[in-house]
Amino acid sequence: MNVAIVGGTGYGAVELLRFLYNHPHVKVAKIISHSNSGIPFSEVYPHLTNIVDLEMEALDVENLAKEVDVVFFATPSNVSKHVIPSLIDLGVKCIDLSGDFRLRDGGLYKSYYGEDIAEETYIQQAVYGLCEINRQEIKEASLIANPGCYPTATTLGIIPALSKGIIDKKQIIIDAKTGTTGAGRSLAQGFHFSEMQENFKAYKLGVHKHIPEIEQVLSDVANTELQVTFTPHVVPMTRGIMSTIYVDLKEKLSTKEAINLYKEFYRNDPFVRIREEGTIPQTKEVFGSNYCDIGLYVDERTGKLIIVSVIDNLVKGASGQAIQNLNIMNGWDETTGLTQLPIYP
Structure with missing residues (x-):
């Protein structure tokens, strides 16, 4: 199967x-990559010299539709929504890594x-x-809205407890941390080495674009409108x-x-690993991999369940x-191409 990647110079x-x-x-x-058309990909990423020989091209929707079966969009927000409808109408499946269709x-x-x-139609x-929640719908899909990074770690951590009805839906507190690649490759003062080194900061309180995405997913699971503190x-x-997620238990x-x-909830999900009692996952333990590791602790003194969920x-x-979505869409083994071991240390 031939695939294309739109947004060629980003980390995605x-x-x-x-x-x-x-x-x-x-x-x-x-x-x-419109801005780098005609430039070899390995010129932007020299570590791929003599490995990836492709030259980046400008976008031509009609020609692209003739040559590929699936297009991945690794673009900033508010880009893919202008292109994907034409590709879908031409019979090309699309997987959008931006937030345009979430x-x-x-x-x-x-x-x-x-x-x-x-457009509403799309x-x-x-x-x-x-993948772990919408596997059946993904199998029949032509357009995938790939989840955001924070929502993936967070919702995978909360959904089992929420779906089993063991927590208070009105009290969900999420304290989340990301590495600097979460901001993408574009230059920004706040992410310069001298700004970030030996620093640790909260940002976009109350206005982060992943808030409504997290709430939409959890509301679907709970069958009622939920709000979270993120x-x-x-x-x-x-x-x-x-x-790190804090929720109030409804029962002992x-x-x-x-x-x-x-463990029972995720028993058929190869990329979700539930840690044993007394073991809390670290980001380093999923570095470079497609795993989501989840650790749990019940604070019996306060009646809270503390959930720690880590991903790359x-x-x-x-x-x-x-790629996990691509595999499901095509009926391939879900782990195909994704079985690399995490990189440690």
């Missing part, structure tokens, strides 16, 4: 290439993303690509997300019982999950 694109390079069913036929509410999209939402067609932080590391539960509940933001939080 190079991670897609890293995994697709050894995927047995896929050939990356085109890399699209939200269903146009007002919320305008509020958090600053522009009008995509919003309705889009399947939210949280505080994102950036820490001086390259990759990784740790989402031990840590061991909570772990068993989560560029893999399970973006490109790895996109």
Whole structure:
């Protein structure tokens, strides 16, 4: 199968290439970058010299549709919504790593993303690509809205407890941290080495664009409108997300019982690993991999369940999950091309 990547110079694109390079069913036929058309991809990423020989091209929708079966969009927000409809109409499947098709509410999209939402026809067609939850819908989809990084770590951490009805839906507090690649490759003063080194900061309190995405997913699971308290932080590391979640238990539960509940919930999900009692995951333990590791602790003194969920933001939080979606869409083994061991240390 021939695939293309649109948005060729970003971290999402190079991670897609890293995994697709050894995927047995896929050939990356085109890399699209309007600003770098005519430039070899290895000139932007020299570590791929003599490995990836593709030259980046400008976007031509009609020619692209003739040459590839699936297009990955590793673009900033408010880009893919202008291109994907034409590709879908031409019979090309699309997996969008941006946020253009994740939200269903146009007002919320305008509020958090600053522009009008995509056409309603395509919003309705889009399947939210949280693989462990929407596997059946993904199998039939032509357009995948690949989840955001924070929402992936957070919702995978909360959904089992929420779906089993063991927590108070009105009290969900999320304290999340990300590495600097979460901001993308574009230059920004706040992410310069001298600004980030030996620093740790909260940002976008109350206005982060992943808030409505998290609430939409959890509301669907709970069958009622939910709100969460979400505080994102950036820490001086390259990759990784740790989402620490605090919820109030509705009934007495031990840590061991909570772990068993989560293990049962994710028993058929190869990329979610539930830690044993007394072991809390670290971001380093999923570095470079498509795993989501979850640790649990019941604080019997306060009646709270503390959930720690970690992912690599560029893999399970973006490109790895996109390939996992590709595998499901095509009826391939879900782990195809994604079985690399985490990188440690």
